[in-house]
Amino acid sequence: MLQYIVKRLLQAVPLLIGVSIIGFAMMHLAPGGPLAIYTLNPTITAQDIERIKHVFGLDQPLYIQYLKWAAGMFTGNWGNTFFGGRPVLDVIMERVPATLLLMGSSMSLAMIIGMLIGILGAVKRYSVFDYLATTGAMVTLSFPTFWFGLMMIFVFALQLGWLPSGGMFTLGEDEDLLDLLQHLILPTVVLALVLVAQWSRYTRSSFLEVIHQDYIRTARSKGISGSRILFRHAFPNAVAPLIALAGIQLPWLFSGALVTETIFGWPGMGRLFVDSLTMKEYPVLMGMIMFTAMAVIIGNLLADVLNAIIDPRIRLN
Amino acid sequence: MPEIAPLPRDPVDIAKRPPEDEGHLRSGNPLVFYESQAKRVWRRFLRHRLAMAGGCAVMLLLLMTLLADLITPHDPLALETARRFIPPFTDSTFLLGTDEMGRDLLSRLIYGGRISLVVGMAAMFATVVTGLIIGLISGFYGGRTDNLLMRFTDTMLSFPQVFLLLVLAAFITPTVISIALIIGLTSWMEVARIIRAQIKHIKEQDFVLAAFALGSSEMRIMFKELLPNAIAPVLVSATLNVANAVLMESYISFLGYGIQPPLASWGNMLTNAQAYFDTATYLAILPGVMITLTVMSFNFLGDGLRDALDPKLRM
Numbered sequence A: 001m002l003q004y005i006v007k008r009l010l011q012a013v014p015l016l017i018g019v020s021i022i023g024f025a026m027m028h029l030a031p032g033g034p035l036a037i038y039t040l041n042p043t044i045t046a047q048d049i050e051r052i053k054h055v056f057g058l059d060q061p062l063y064i065q066y067l068k069w070a071a072g073m074f075t076g077n078w079g080n081t082f083f084g085g086r087p088v089l090d091v092i093m094e095r096v097p098a099t100l101l102l103m104g105s106s107m108s109l110a111m112i113i114g115m116l117i118g119i120l121g122a123v124k125r126y127s128v129f130d131y132l133a134t135t136g137a138m139v140t141l142s143f144p145t146f147w148f149g150l151m152m153i154f155v156f157a158l159q160l161g162w163l164p165s166g167g168m169f170t171l172g173e174d175e176d177l178l179d180l181l182q183h184l185i186l187p188t189v190v191l192a193l194v195l196v197a198q199w200s201r202y203t204r205s206s207f208l209e210v211i212h213q214d215y216i217r218t219a220r221s222k223g224i225s226g227s228r229i230l231f232r233h234a235f236p237n238a239v240a241p242l243i244a245l246a247g248i249q250l251p252w253l254f255s256g257a258l259v260t261e262t263i264f265g266w267p268g269m270g271r272l273f274v275d276s277l278t279m280k281e282y283p284v285l286m287g288m289i290m291f292t293a294m295a296v297i298i299g300n301l302l303a304d305v306l307n308a309i310i311d312p313r314i315r316l317n
Numbered sequence B: 001m002p003e004i005a006p007l008p009r010d011p012v013d014i015a016k017r018p019p020e021d022e023g024h025l026r027s028g029n030p031l032v033f034y035e036s037q038a039k040r041v042w043r044r045f046l047r048h049r050l051a052m053a054g055g056c057a058v059m060l061l062l063l064m065t066l067l068a069d070l071i072t073p074h075d076p077l078a079l080e081t082a083r084r085f086i087p088p089f090t091d092s093t094f095l096l097g098t099d100e101m102g103r104d105l106l107s108r109l110i111y112g113g114r115i116s117l118v119v120g121m122a123a124m125f126a127t128v129v130t131g132l133i134i135g136l137i138s139g140f141y142g143g144r145t146d147n148l149l150m151r152f153t154d155t156m157l158s159f160p161q162v163f164l165l166l167v168l169a170a171f172i173t174p175t176v177i178s179i180a181l182i183i184g185l186t187s188w189m190e191v192a193r194i195i196r197a198q199i200k201h202i203k204e205q206d207f208v209l210a211a212f213a214l215g216s217s218e219m220r221i222m223f224k225e226l227l228p229n230a231i232a233p234v235l236v237s238a239t240l241n242v243a244n245a246v247l248m249e250s251y252i253s254f255l256g257y258g259i260q261p262p263l264a265s266w267g268n269m270l271t272n273a274q275a276y277f278d279t280a281t282y283l284a285i286l287p288g289v290m291i292t293l294t295v296m297s298f299n300f301l302g303d304g305l306r307d308a309l310d311p312k313l314r315m
Helices: A004-030 A033-039 A047-055 A062-077 A088-093 A096-123 A128-141 A145-159 A175-212 A214-221 A226-263 A269-278 A280-308 B010-016 B037-047 B051-064 B105-141 B141-156 B160-172 B178-185 B191-205 B206-213 B218-230 B230-252 B267-274 B281-308
Strands: none
Touching: A004 A062, A004 A175, A004 A280, A004 B141, A004 B160, A004 B218, A047 A214, A062 A280, A062 B160, A088 A269, A088 A280, A096 A128, A096 A175, A145 A175, A145 A226, A145 A269, A145 B267, A145 B281, A175 A226, A175 B010, A214 A226, A214 B037, A214 B230, A226 A280, A226 B160, A226 B230, A269 B160, A280 B141, B037 B051, B037 B281, B051 B105, B051 B281, B105 B178, B105 B191, B105 B218, B105 B267, B105 B281, B141 B191, B160 B178, B160 B191, B160 B230, B178 B191, B178 B230, B191 B218, B191 B230, B206 B218, B218 B230, B230 B267, B230 B281
16 A cells, blocks of 8 residues: 555656646746736836846756756745735645635535435436436536626525625624635535536446446345445445546636636635736746646545545555 | 335336447348448437537537628627617617627627637637647657656646636737637647547557558558547547637636637626626626537537447446
């Protein structure tokens, strides 16, 4: 097991190097380089820019700049923001909890509902429910997240007035848990929508594969009740491969969170990214791209390792 | 705990299952299998009702795109401030009403659709071409080249697409072509993987060995022998890619980095609609419905194609 984890970790190294090269290349592809923003400022002269270039080491050969930058990424020095000069890593880290809360609640909601729909669909294959569920999943996968978010705000916040339309806490009030939960409901549902569709599709096909196997037939012939077969015999085998799905969904989850946070004014990483984009804060943007890519790589690694621990059928080599 | 229905017994199940291969029965002789691959795929596709509906909708959308100049009742950019915020179906000259600047909504939806579809198609093309080249080289040469290209593919898959797209879009001047290109360059990975797997498999077959033995050039083998036999699964992926590209275009246009106003795209129409959300909700509903319908049509079409091309892949 340890050997497997070490091997997977080693495989992640070239990926991370690749990610850093692409990230670095993109920063330097910007017309005018990372300092382009300063050329727009009339109080900064060409000499100033040359001096800043020298201070930041931007007049050195590219590969030296890359190595320095990569070493910085490695030691937690992700550069400073253009406006305010705060460390990029700090700026990102203070937004992580809000995004984690949103992504975690959406993922949990999507897994529970998606699995229930998928299991029911597999057990009652070709029934009206199954037909509606599979078609519904396709329709749901076609929704633009931001539009669905707007529609939810319209119905539940503007028309019915049941839930707040945005933000994380009500302004001017003490931050309490109930308030937070109320603000969390709409973004969670919006972000979970597409995930539910994916979970139900994968759960359905995974269960269909399992419930037609011989050991299930044996269990039936021994007179074990339907629900017991389903949850004690079929469930573990059908669900184990689905753990990988959580890892596969991660890149989408980040993208979806970006859009959801923009719609609902949720103060997470996605909002930070969009705000940084308007202010052309390239150090923050690059930091975010690196951060999310690393999170995806590590998330996938965790999913695979977890899968290997839980599922004894997986051979570790 | 809900009552769980008994698991379907096999014979019933088979009877309920749509018949897969009755093609030979049509020849009149049950022993004669008389149907070309193309014909079988077409027959299977026809049976897939949702895919047919999707296909028809795609045709209509393409037709709408082609004939946009002929069928739009008004100029989509013509401002008429005296007629702002006319609700849909209340005015006979402005069928779907007008927006915050008095522009005809129906015309804007049609022209916006033209842009969305052109971006979707062009992005799909860029995706397929990039994916084909990388997959082909990777699968054909194998070894170190393959390893390097596949690590590159894995790396690209680690980036959340919207993040990458937005950063790229902020660097470039947004035009229909540049948006399509960056969408293509951030979504070719799946096609490359599919092609690579196909090529690896086909490369071992006798007809390819024969081509090698006859002294065909590598280029000839790649493009004349391998590619035509590997293309079918790409068809499915390409169709689903149009759906994804239309979605992505709407995301980045909505966030303000895609197609720029006054040019209409379904995404940027929604950006403007946000400001008048509680008074003129129809402005936000209609473009979203169009995006959903378009993406859904391509998704159903792709799903049907997958079932028709390879029934084993059924979800």
